[in-house]
Amino acid sequence: MKENSLKESMTLLKSIMIYLFLSMFIVGVINSCATFKNATPMQQSYKILKSSQVTYDLITNSVIDLHKQKLISDVTYKQIEDIANKYSVAHNTAIDVVKAFNLGIGTKEDVSSKITAVSAVLTELMKIATPYLIEGGK
C-alpha cells in the first residue's frame, strides 16, 4: 500500500515536471507574441526558436532514454522519430530563412511562415510523445 502511494506520488511528480516545462514553452511563445509590436523579427524568431529547441531536446532525449530501456517499442520510437525528423528539418530551415532575412534576403512573411511551420510540427511531436513521457514508456 505504501509502495502504491509512493508510485502515485512519483507519477504525479513526473506529470508536474513535464507540464511545468511545457508551460514554460507556452509562456515563452505567448511572451514573444505579446511583445511583438516592440520586437524585431529577429528577436521574436530567436525567442520562439530557442523555446522550441529546448522543448524538442527534452522530448527527444527522454524518448531516446526510454527506448534504450526498452520502455518504448520500436514501432512507437519510429513514429516519434519520423515526426522528430520532420521537426528538425522545419526548425533548421527556419533558422536558415531567419539568417537570410538578416542579410536582406527574403521577407518578414517568409520568416513568419517558417516559424509557424515549426510550431505546427512541434505541436504534433508533443501530442504523440508527451503521453509516453508522462507514463514513463509503454
Next chain:
Amino acid sequence: MDSTTALIIVNIMNLMVEKGIPAFIEWNDGTALDDPTIEDFEKLKVKTMAGKIGGD
C-alpha cells in the same frame, strides 16, 4: 524512485539548468538577446534523434 523517473527528471533538470532557466530569465529581465546574431541562431540548430545517438 524507478530508473525511468530518475532519467526523465534528470533530463528535465539538465535542460532547465543548461538552457531553459537562463533563457527564461533572459526574456524576463530583458537584458539579453536584444540583438541576436547569426552565430546565436546557428547555435539553435537541432540534431536528429539518429544524430544524437550517433553523436554527429
